[in-house]
Amino acid sequence: MRMKRLPHRLLTAVAAGFLLTAAAPAHADPAPPGAPAPQTSGAHGLRAFQQSYGLPPTGRVDTATAQLLRSAPDSELRVFFAAPADLGPEQLAHARTVIGVGKGAELPEEAQVIALMTAMQESKFVNYTSPVDHDSLGVFQQRPSMGWGTPAQITHVPTAAKSFYGLPSPSANPGLLQIDGWESMEPGDVCQAVQRSAHPDRYAQWEDFARDLLEQEGPDADPIP
Incomplete structure (x- = not known):
């Protein structure tokens, strides 16, 4: 008796659960042509993302997610x-930390x-x-070998x-404040000036998202000194 082949998305999700070491590349390459389209029927958010890959829709970021x-x-x-409401609770908490550090300074x-544009592109918070x-x-995909600090410092979100x-x-x-004339630059160009990504054009796509995120989470973000 022949066994049915598991769907490709489910196989991908199962493999991710075994292989994940909970990290993202510094600047992930764009998906190859022919990558599967999302099967969401208009659904949004972390739960919908998980469900589309055959993962339990917990709404929390586990290793496979x-x-x-x-x-x-x-x-x-x-x-x-x-929209910002589509992020999960851990993601929103990290976003508030990024905002809080900015407010504290x-x-x-x-x-x-x-900063929110950058973190959204680099790690989805x-x-x-x-x-x-x-x-x-x-959250900013900073590299110890490139002088951003120790792993413990980089993974401490306020320090990052x-x-x-x-x-x-x-x-x-150099960070944002060390970029001469950053105030008059396009926001995506400032992201790139700090991050020095191999894909400099990918930050700008999150500008509207970041502005909405700041409006949503900013009032509840306590300043972090």
Whole structure:
């Protein structure tokens, strides 16, 4: 008797559960042509994303979910995460931390928007604690080998945010505040100036999302000194 072949998405999800080390690449390559389209029927959010891959729709970022968030194409992620309300509780908590660090340093809201754009593109606000590609870690996918700090420092979200903003931190790299004229630059260009990504055009797609996220979560984000 022949056994039925499992759906490709389910096989992908099962494999992710075994292989994940809870990390994202520094700058994931775009999905190859022919990548499967999301099967959401208009559904949004983390639960819908999980369900589309055959995972339990818990609404929380487990290891298999984190792996798939890392590898899914941008076109698919924009469908599932069309608005800040589509993020899960851990993701929103990390977003509030990024905002809180900016508020604690009395940085303008535009700086906070740029930080949120960057974290959304790099990690979808998942705090990756083990690398998959090179040694990128944390919500900003910063690399210890490139002078951003130790793994423990990079995966401490307030410290990682301070490094991105260019506030006093363990980082040896220039942050946002060290980018000359950042206030007059396009937000996506500022993200790239700090991150030095191999895919510089991918940050801009999250600008509207980041502005909405700041409006939604900013009032509840306590300043972090």
